[in-house]
Amino acid sequence: MKVIIIENKNKVINSVKKALEKGHAGFRIVTITKKNPEHSLEIVAEHVKSALNTPIANGPTVLKTDTLVLDTKKHEVIRDGTFIRLAPKEYKLLEFLMRHANQVVSRRQLLDYVWNTSFQEKHHELTVHMRYLRRRIDEGFQKLLIHTVHGTGYILQE
Numbered sequence: 001m002k003v004i005i006i007e008n009k010n011k012v013i014n015s016v017k018k019a020l021e022k023g024h025a026g027f028r029i030v031t032i033t034k035k036n037p038e039h040s041l042e043i044v045a046e047h048v049k050s051a052l053n054t055p056i057a058n059g060p061t062v063l064k065t066d067t068l069v070l071d072t073k074k075h076e077v078i079r080d081g082t083f084i085r086l087a088p089k090e091y092k093l094l095e096f097l098m099r100h101a102n103q104v105v106s107r108r109q110l111l112d113y114v115w116n117t118s119f120q121e122k123h124h125e126l127t128v129h130m131r132y133l134r135r136r137i138d139e140g141f142q143k144l145l146i147h148t149v150h151g152t153g154y155i156l157q158e
Contacts, residue, residue, distance in 0.1 A: 063098040066145055066158040068137065070098050079137065089114055090133045097146065097156035106153040130154060 063070045067080045077084040077094065086094065092114045097105065107126055115125070130146070138144045147155050 059099060063095070063101075065098055065101045065156055066143065067141075068098070068145060070095060077137075079141065084136050086136060087132070089129050090136065093129060093133050094137065094156075097154065101156050102158060104149045104152055104155045108153075110153065 061072045063072070069078045072095065075091070077086055077091070093110060096110060096113045111126055134146050138146055145156055145158070147157055149155055
């Protein structure tokens with residue numbers, strides 16, 4: 001779980017202590033100054049973008065959907081006992097799909113997670129990477145796991 005705390009300087013120490021007690025280890029403190037508040041808000045915006053694009057750390061480390069297993073600690077993908085080598089973007093796409101297995105995820109959600117929140121597709125990058133991912137995950141298997149939901153996005157379905 002990612003938490004963003006924005007408050008005045010006097011409350012920051014108590015908030016940090018409370019966040020640590022609740023198990024939130026990854027956070028940043030940004031001080032907004034009176035001299036240049038616009039610049040400080042730009043820094044806050046960059047930290048928020050960075051936090052949103054950081055891989056999910058508090059979820060399960062081994063994800064399983066049907067015969068597909070993704071181990072986030074070992075950075076391994078296995079289907080039916082066969083090791084599958086993925087490119088970095090394919091891996092991030094698969095991780096997001098597996099963390100949201102049996103749920104339709106939008107193209108925008110995938111673009112935000114794998115690229116960043118301000119990324120604008122110019123050359124069908126998501127479609128191309130999904131095609132590569134499908135080849136590696138589904139090709140040669142009778143049961144297909146990755147499906148297109150036309151007009152919406154994709155689903156990894158058991």
